[in-house]
């Protein structure tokens with residue numbers, strides 16, 4: 001679904017590469033965590049998948065297409081296959097919950113009857129039924145992130161990219177968002193999530209790709225990513241209290 005072949009990204013000539021000969025493959029339906037310190041290249045990697053940036057060298061394949069050389073007019077078609085969620089939600093502040101999600105369908109030209117069916121279905125899925133008429137500032141952070149997730153998945157993308165989606169949320173709320181992302185993944189959507197949150201990564205037991213200074217230093221499949229047992233029992237406590 002996503003393949004990087006020796007991909008490097010240099011933003012400014014002479015600067016250290018933000019990504020340095022990264023090769024990786026994410027199969028259809030996988031759930032992958034992208035971890036690494038601030039500045040290690042996680043957001044750059046996600047931006048390359050979206051073709052918000054172009055690789056300086058190497059090849060990026062997304063959904064069967066090589067996108068480094070994709071013509072600009074084909075980029076919207078690529079992006080329609082990808083949902084994106086950010087740390088800061090990025091909702092339209094003057095639109096209701098319903099309108100925020102519907103907007104994602106309007107811009108892709110969905111007919112009104114499709115919108116009036118699929119928006120409520122999606123809000124049900126993210127457990128926001130009954131809050132359709134609220135404005136973003138009338139919601140908690142966790143609810144705002146659920147709206148953002150609904151907006152990201154309403155057009156049923158093949159891929160969901162999440163850049164620190166729990167970064168602004170407390171542990172209990174984060175756990176709810178992770179359950180939701182896991183459910184979306186189980187419907188077949190490939191999920192790539194950048195995060196700093198080791199407790200979440202440890203709890204979820206998914207594949208982990210770690211970047212250090214733009215290089216992949218670790219790529220391990222589920223269950224083999226181990227943080228301290230103290231962190232594990234703290235996380236279990238959070239779950240019980242939630």
Ligand SMILES: Nc1ncnc2c1ncn2[C@@H]1O[C@H](COP(=O)(O)OP(=O)(O)OP(=O)(O)O)[C@@H](O)[C@H]1O
Nearest residue numbers: 011012017018036037038039040041042043044045
């Ligand atoms: N638009 C840009 N122009 C120049 N340099 C950039 C740009 N975007 C990112 N960089 C640099 O590229 C490197 C990787 O940044 P990136 O944002 O991908 O890291 P990150 O792992 O997502 O960090 P964070 O966890 O803080 O979001 C950093 O050294 C950063 O300063």
